[in-house]
Amino acid sequence: MNYQKSLINQQKLTPYLFLFPAIALLGLTVFFPAIQAFALSFTRYEYDITQPPEWIGIANFQRLWQDEVFWQTIKNTLLYLIGVVPILIILPLGLAILVNQKLRGINWFRTAFYTPVVISMVVAGIAWKAFYTQNGLLNQFLKQLGFTEGIPWLTDPQLALWSVMLVTIWKGLGYYMVIYLAGLQSISPELYEAAAIDGSDGWQKHLDITLPLMRPYLFLVGVISAISATKVFEEIFIMTQGGPGNSSKTVVYYLYERAFQDLDISYACTIGLVLFLGILGLSIINLKLTAESNQ
Numbered sequence: 397m398n399y400q401k402s403l404i405n406q407q408k409l410t411p412y413l414f415l416f417p418a419i420a421l422l423g424l425t426v427f428f429p430a431i432q433a434f435a436l437s438f439t440r441y442e443y444d445i446t447q448p449p450e451w452i453g454i455a456n457f458q459r460l461w462q463d464e465v466f467w468q469t470i471k472n473t474l475l476y477l478i479g480v481v482p483i484l485i486i487l488p489l490g491l492a493i494l495v496n497q498k499l500r501g502i503n504w505f506r507t508a509f510y511t512p513v514v515i516s517m518v519v520a521g522i523a524w525k526a527f528y529t530q531n532g533l534l535n536q537f538l539k540q541l542g543f544t545e546g547i548p549w550l551t552d553p554q555l556a557l558w559s560v561m562l563v564t565i566w567k568g569l570g571y572y573m574v575i576y577l578a579g580l581q582s583i584s585p586e587l588y589e590a591a592a593i594d595g596s597d598g599w600q601k602h603l604d605i606t607l608p609l610m611r612p613y614l615f616l617v618g619v620i621s622a623i624s625a626t627k628v629f630e631e632i633f634i635m636t637q638g639g640p641g642n643s644s645k646t647v648v649y650y651l652y653e654r655a656f657q658d659l660d661i662s663y664a665c666t667i668g669l670v671l672f673l674g675i676l677g678l679s680i681i682n683l684k685l686t687a688e689s690n691q
Contacts, residue, residue, distance in 0.1 A: 434665070437666040438453060440456075442659060442661065465645070476628060480564050480568075484569070489610065491573045492573045492574075493580065511570065513567065522634060553641055556643050575613060576617070583610075615686060616682070626675055626678070633649060652664075
């Protein structure tokens with residue numbers, strides 16, 4: 397009897413033993429730095445890193461509240477969310493429906509749409525920056541259409557952020573298309589056949605069958621793309637450096653600027669804490685929506 401209890405206890409502990417290395421690694425690389433950053437948010441720890449942090453309470457948060465550049469980055473980040481997320485929810489679904497058809501050469505189209513995903517953002521950013529320049533391919537093409545002057549895509553405060561958004565959309569289309577494609581292939585063809593008998597055909601069948609059954613995937617893509625848009629950095633760093641002015645500067649780029657250019661470590665930790673709370677909120681919304689959609 398005691399042997400059976402011991403065996404049962406060992407079986408219960410076995411999964412945790414397998415999880416322990418991963419949990420320990422996460423603790424050292426994620427949880428401990430996060431706790432340390434949270435503590436530094438209430439201190440003054442600047443360019444002289446040889447000096448110990450000085451406790452200043454909520455002074456960094458008061459400074460953040462009065463920081464006009466920070467609020468500009470919040471505005472830019474929200475604009476990024478509004479401009480990128482709806483497109484990355486809708487357009488990849490249309491592409492997934494297209495490449496899910498049994499047509500000749502469709503695998504080539506799948507590969508073509510997914511190729512931007514495997515390209516490094518550094519390489520893509522450099523290529524798009526050259527594409528956007530005054531004498532780049534885009535402006536050369538526009539001149540052929542009759543535009544006499546090139547458009548300053550990355551140097552105009554009104555256009556810079558939208559130009560970077562286009563790169564994020566181009567890079568993310570194939571990734572979210574694959575997520576939708578997995579969902580589409582799990583839908584039974586018999587449902588479409590039954591819908592066709594009832595007179596639902598063409599795009600109407602997707603409204604009646606595809607969209608309701610794809611709702612969990614729509615929620616998933618919406619939250620993932622929102623979190624990714626909130627954390628956008630590489631595109632900004634490579635293409636605009638947050639300029640011109642602060643017109644394309646996002647929260648993550650501002651955090652990087654304060655931490656690694658100005659060496660204002662404690663203030664950067666405060667910005668990071670606010671960013672973390674925002675992403676945590678999006679994650680909680682994702683969990684709630686996913687739970688409701690599965691009921």
